[in-house]
Amino acid sequence: xxxxxxxxxxxxxxxxxxxxxxxxxxxxxxxxxxxxxxxxxxxxxxxxxxxxxxxxxxxxxxxxxxxxxxxxxxxxxxxxxxxxxxxxxxxxxxxxxxxxxxxxxxxxxxxxxxxxxxxxxxxxxxxxxxxxxxxxxxxxxxxxxxxxxxxxxxxxxxxxxxxxxxxxxxxxxxxxxxxxxxxxxxxxxxxxxxxxxxxxxxxxxxxxxxxxxxxxxxxxxxxxxxxxxxxxxxxxx
Amino acid sequence: xxxxxxxxxxxxxxxxxxxxxxxxxxxxxxxxxxxxxxxxxxxxxxxxxxxxxxxxxxxxxxxxxxxxxxxxxxxxxxxxxxxxxxxxxxxxxxxxxxxxxxxxxxxxxxxxxxxxxxxxxxxxxxxxxxxxxxxxxxxxxxxxxxxxxxxxxxxxxxxxxxxxxxxxxxxxxxxxxxxxxxxxxxxxxxxxxxxxxxxxxxxxxxxxxxxxxxxxxxxxxxxxxxxxxxxxxxxxxxxxxxxxxxxxxxxxxxxxxxxxxxxxxxxxxxxxxxxxxxxxxxxxxxxxxxxxxxxxxxxxxxx
Numbered sequence: 001x002x003x004x005x006x007x008x009x010x011x012x013x014x015x016x017x018x019x020x021x022x023x024x025x026x027x028x029x030x031x032x033x034x035x036x037x038x039x040x041x042x043x044x045x046x047x048x049x050x051x052x053x054x055x056x057x058x059x060x061x062x063x064x065x066x067x068x069x070x071x072x073x074x075x076x077x078x079x080x081x082x083x084x085x086x087x088x089x090x091x092x093x094x095x096x097x098x099x100x101x102x103x104x105x106x107x108x109x110x111x112x113x114x115x116x117x118x119x120x121x122x123x124x125x126x127x128x129x130x131x132x133x134x135x136x137x138x139x140x141x142x143x144x145x146x147x148x149x150x151x152x153x154x155x156x157x158x159x160x161x162x163x164x165x166x167x168x169x170x171x172x173x174x175x176x177x178x179x180x181x182x183x184x185x186x187x188x189x190x191x192x193x194x195x196x197x198x199x200x201x202x203x204x205x206x207x208x209x210x211x212x213x214x215x216x217x218x219x220x221x222x223x224x225x226x227x228x229x230x231x232x233x234x235x236x237x
Numbered sequence: 238x239x240x241x242x243x244x245x246x247x248x249x250x251x252x253x254x255x256x257x258x259x260x261x262x263x264x265x266x267x268x269x270x271x272x273x274x275x276x277x278x279x280x281x282x283x284x285x286x287x288x289x290x291x292x293x294x295x296x297x298x299x300x301x302x303x304x305x306x307x308x309x310x311x312x313x314x315x316x317x318x319x320x321x322x323x324x325x326x327x328x329x330x331x332x333x334x335x336x337x338x339x340x341x342x343x344x345x346x347x348x349x350x351x352x353x354x355x356x357x358x359x360x361x362x363x364x365x366x367x368x369x370x371x372x373x374x375x376x377x378x379x380x381x382x383x384x385x386x387x388x389x390x391x392x393x394x395x396x397x398x399x400x401x402x403x404x405x406x407x408x409x410x411x412x413x414x415x416x417x418x419x420x421x422x423x424x425x426x427x428x429x430x431x432x433x434x435x436x437x438x439x440x441x442x443x444x445x446x447x448x449x450x451x452x453x454x455x456x457x458x459x460x461x462x463x464x465x466x467x468x469x470x471x472x473x474x475x476x477x478x479x480x481x482x483x484x485x486x487x488x489x490x491x492x493x494x495x496x497x498x499x500x501x502x503x504x505x506x507x508x509x510x511x512x513x514x515x516x517x518x519x520x521x522x523x524x525x526x527x528x529x530x531x532x533x534x535x536x537x538x539x540x
Contacts, residue, residue, distance in 0.1 A: 009538045081496055083523050083535040221525025 015080055019089065022072045026093055026100075029065040030145040033100045033107065036062070037141055037204060040110030041134035044197060045127055049118035055111030062104035066097045088221060092214035096148065099207040103141065106200040106207075113197045120190055129173040130197060136162070136169065137205045144208040147215045153236050156212035161229060163209040166202050173198040279509065283528045284517035286506070288316035291355075292457060292487040293338060293375075298352035300333050300342065307333045311352075311513040313506060315457070320479060320488045322498035322519065325508035326534065331491050334508065335459050338489065339375035340368045356457070373400055376455035380462040382442030384434035384449070389426050392434040392445055393417060396453035412452055420448035421478050440471025447478065451486070458482065460490040464497065476501050495535050499523045507531045 008016045036055055043052035073094050076082060082090055140162050147155035177191045213232075216224045222235040287294075291314035300308040308330045315321050315338075323331040333342070340361065342348045354361045361371055373396065384392050393413045396402075403409035413430070417423035422444040426437070434445050443463060450458055460479075464472040479488060479501045492498050498505055498519065505522040507515045507530070515528040526532045 009533075011537050015537070083495060083499070084526050084532050086536045087524060 018076055022069060022093060025069050026096060027149055029062060029069065029097060029100050032062055033103050034141055034145060036104055036107035037138055040107040041138060043114035044110055045131055047118040049115045052111040052114030052118065056108050056115065059104050059108040062101060066101040069097050070094065088218045092218040095214050096211050099210045103204050103207045106204050109200045110197055113193050117190060117193055127194065129176055130194060133169045133173065133198060133201050137201045140205050140208040144211040147212055151215065151219050153216055153219045156215040157233065157236055159212045160209055160232060163205055166205045170198050170202045279512045279514055282513045283515040286313045286513065286516040288314035290317045291315065292317040294355045296353040298337060300337060301349040303347040307511055309511045313513060313516060315487060315489055318483060318487055319504060320483050320490060320502040321504045321506060322502035323489060323491045323506050323508060324495065324498050329508040330511040331508045332461055335461055335489060335491050338459055339372045339377055343368055373453045374455055375457040375459060376450035377459045378446050378450055378463045380465055382439060382446050384442050384445050386433060386435055388431045389434045389445060390430040393448050393452045396449060400453055416448040416452040419451055420444045421474060422448055440467050440474060443467060443475060455486065457487045460488065462491055462493060465493060507534065
């Protein structure tokens with residue numbers, strides 16, 4: 001059941017084009033946000049202030065894309081009054097880009113933190129936990145965008161499942177950081193910075209999970225927000 | 238009245254038999270709706286064609302025009318005080334089906350209708366059923382407003398006079414005024430009830446026809462594209478009116494405007510090539526239809 005949905009084949013060729021266009025814009029935006037997150041994580045792990053600067057200053061591109069896609073969606077609603085899967089597509093796009101934009105904001109935070117931490121000349125080994133969480137979240141975001149592109153409910157479900165460990169990962173990082181702060185109070189400032197980065201990464205994971213929930217809505221017509229994983233599975237199967 | 242009472246009891250007996258036979262039947266469409274994903278073929282109706290609170294119920298309806306079959310085995314309930322929208326491409330049989338509900342097809346030569354039709358457990362195709370009385374109980378509003386070439390007053394008073402609803406002029410006046418009020422037309426025409434109804438604007442004429450229909454206190458109102466010849470403002474007025482009429486009447490409406498169906502109805506039935514493909518809550522049909530054909534139609538795709 002890979003793709004029951006085809007967004008083409010409307011009697012109106014122009015409508016096909018409009019939907020295709022807005023969908024490919026979302027893919028572009030997703031690709032851009034993914035790059036930002038990757039760069040943000042890299043900048044942190046390598047204490048690369050230059051890369052951090054790049055991430056922190058490129059958020060405006062993503063913001064502009066959100067505004068543009070929003071407008072395209074509004075025009076489609078006004079012109080076409082889409083129904084059924086077309087309507088669900090437009091609604092899930094509007095929601096998806098909001099989450100993408102927020103992911104961009106969090107990536108910006110990672111960049112800013114990378115600049116600050118690089119100044120402090122902190123040992124990169126301190127971020128081992130961040131590396132693990134960062135990889136996990138980057139994987140989630142990649143899979144979420146992939147699920148959206150292929151309208152793949154099963155892939156979306158896998159990513160929603162992957163979100164369940166986010167909390168534990170963050171708690172583990174917190175405990176680690178608290179220990180460090182107790183050992184060496186001079187590190188508190190940096191440790192808090194790292195803590196906020198962990199928080200940003202967790203949020204990025206949450207947004208990726210949201211995107212997957214919209215994919216389930218888009219394909220299955222079921223709103224699976226705020227329910228347990230088992231309930232979601234029963235809706236999908 | 239006594240004749241009707243006899244009819245009713247006879248009809249309720251047959252209705253019990255019909256309902257028993259349908260106990261098996263009732264399971265089928267719901268089962269198919271849940272077990273498979275998106276439906277591709279027309280094999281029985283998907284969704285919920287039956288209502289717990291049916292005002293009219295039809296079973297295994299076939300309609301033929303001469304040798305040509307226009308409707309194939311349609312079973313559908315119309316719930317009490319609900320608006321049900323019948324949608325589908327031209328020639329799908331939705332208007333033909335609508336017209337079976339008050340025996341408008343009787344007058345078409347070569348038209349043959351089979352199946353069970355119940356209005357409150359009365360068989361509307363029974364020999365004893367007077368089609369004229371039936372059409373007073375199941376009224377109809379057409380695509381093109383068709384006021385009689387008479388005054389506004391007489392247009393509305395025609396039915397009540399015919400059926401002897403009013404014993405004197407005062408009672409008749411009251412029926413005319415209240416019908417025009419319920420149709421949302423009274424304020425616009427109260428000073429000129431004696432001018433010809435044909436002189437009104439299109440939207441006003443259609444509301445006049447609705448007033449004429451409700452003047453005989455029908456139980457069910459059938460509407461065949463009531464707003465397709467009207468501008469958006471008049472259309473909005475008619476839709477508003479349909480929403481108000483729902484408090485007192487059961488309404489079945491055929492429409493080519495998908496948005497209109499989505500706005501005014503609680504249930505929607507999708508017809509395709511003479512078959513009833515899918516019935517469901519309007520909200521569900523327009524956001525997440527179960528059948529591929531329904532999806533294709535409401536999203537404007539090739540069938």
